[in-house]
Amino acid sequence: MKVLLSIPVAAILICSLGCGGSLSSTCGPVGLNVGPAAATVNHAAAPPGNTQTFSASFQFSGAPGCPAVTAALVNSNWTVSDPSVHLSATQGTMVTAMCTTALGSPATVTATPADGEMFTGKAALTCN
Secondary structure, three states, X not given: OHHHHHHHHHHHHHHHOOOOOOOOOOOOEEEEEEEOOEEEEOOOOOOOOOEEEXXXXXXXXXXXXXXXXXXXXXXXXXXXXXXXXXXOOOEEOEEEEEEOOOOOOOEEEEEXXXXXXXXXXXXXXXXX
């Protein structure tokens, strides 16, 4: 019985290291995703119709030997390229952007991890 139990445990250990390899130094976050990547809202609509919520999550390496990782929301510092777009917060895992006027071109909503990771994620917000 011990032999039968040790085989699945050994297989799990081997697969946790990439099914035969060691963990690559390229495993881990390689970027920051902001979602949705693009959104359009009507500035003349009543809240929440004139708002869009964005979230930030790490993008992980898909290199061979890297374990599968489910992206979790990342506490980020948020900015927007146009002052007429108001953000609900300057830090958090999510932010709500509110359009107060129509814009000629999309505003850029930017997130950078609050922990100092050197990644930047961006999304486009069109305010009609």
